[in-house]
Amino acid sequence: MEVLIAEHSGFCVGVERAFRIALETAEASKSAYMLGNLVHNKLVVERLKNFGVKTVSDISEIPHGAQGILIISAHGVGPEVYEAAKKLKLEILDTTCPWVKKAQKIAKEFSDEGRLVIIVGDKGHPEVKGIVGWSGGKANVVEKVEDLGKLGLASETPVGILAQTTQPEEHFDAMVSALRKIAKDVREYDTICGATTKRQSAAVELARRVNLVLVIGDRLSANTKRLTELCAKTGTETHQIETVEELSVGWLVGKKKVGITAGASTPEWVVQDVIKALRSAPAGRARSSKSLSQ
Known part of the structure; x- marks a missing residue:
């Protein structure tokens, strides 16, 4: 059995930066608070907790006069959180991903121009909620093309459309095309992270070459969910696992090539645990997918 690793996978630059800054802050401060999860990975959150970082779901949970540090996650937050932090006299450590910051800025610009703001993304995702905040709370979040028809847009309504940074490019393009059939004045801005696109392309390429x-x-x-969906669409057997403990030996029966990819919030130590387990299987060996063409 051969183990192939996607060329682009695991921690992206934004997540790596957020994790590093949060760890350094935790080591230097006794009063570090994290609003929500730094990233969507329980193991990362648990490691920060072990370093003394206190997680709160709402800024109101931080005691008045705490005089600590508020760590804003890589997903970002709305402007109201910054204002609340200032009132509590908290030092703000902003680890918002630069791509998310850009999306927040674009949403505000669209809103300031008097445009109806449309965000292509997951309504309940913290990143999307934060972007909505920067639009003045007026943005409409759509997840599929059918949602556009429910907005009741007049053809003369000026519209600005952007995306959650982890959306697939083809999905955003389809939404923009559908919107242009409804509204005459559409400004679009592709706010999808370049690293996300690379990871998705590398995952699909890998899926087509393995069992x-x-x-x-x-x-x-x-x-991570989107990587799983994209790989499964190729027709290759695909399983999402959080840790090596979820790896089923039964999946490996009869497989000559096994591919590994990981979400942008998945730490390297978790990936290595899985690789080691696969290497211990009969004839297991690992290499990068870029060597496939060599």
Whole structure:
């Protein structure tokens, strides 16, 4: 059995930066608070907790006069959180992903121009909620083309459309095309993260060359879920696992090539645990997918 690893997978630059900054802050401060999860990965959150970072679901949970540090997650937050933090006299450590920051800025620009703001994304995702906040709370979140028809848009309504940073490019393109058939004045801005696109392309390429794909990542992670969906669409047997403990030996029976990819919030130590387990299987060996063409 041969184990192939996707060329682009695991921690993206934004997540790696957020994790590093949060760890450094935790080591240097006794009062570090994290609003929500830094990223959608329970193992990362648990490691930060072990370093003393206190997780709160709402800024109101932080005691008045705490004089600590508020860590804003890679998913970002709305402007109201910054204002609340200032009132509590909290030092703000902003680990918002640069791509998410860009999306927040674009949403605000569209809103300031008087456009109806449309965000292509998952309504309940923290990143999307934060972007909505930067639009003045007026943005409409759509998940599928059918949702556009429910907005009751007049053809003369000026519209601005952007995307959650982990959306598939083809899905955003389809939404924009459908919107242009409804509204005459449409401004679009592709806010999809370049790393996300690379990971999705690498995962699909890998899936087409193996008999089994293992997608490693937390089930709350939107980008990991999309990697799983994209790999499965190729017709290759695909399983998402959070840790090596979920790896089923039965999946490996009769498989000559097994591919591994991981979500942007999946730490390297988790990926390595899975690779080691596969290497211990009969004739198991691992290499990068870029060597497939060599």
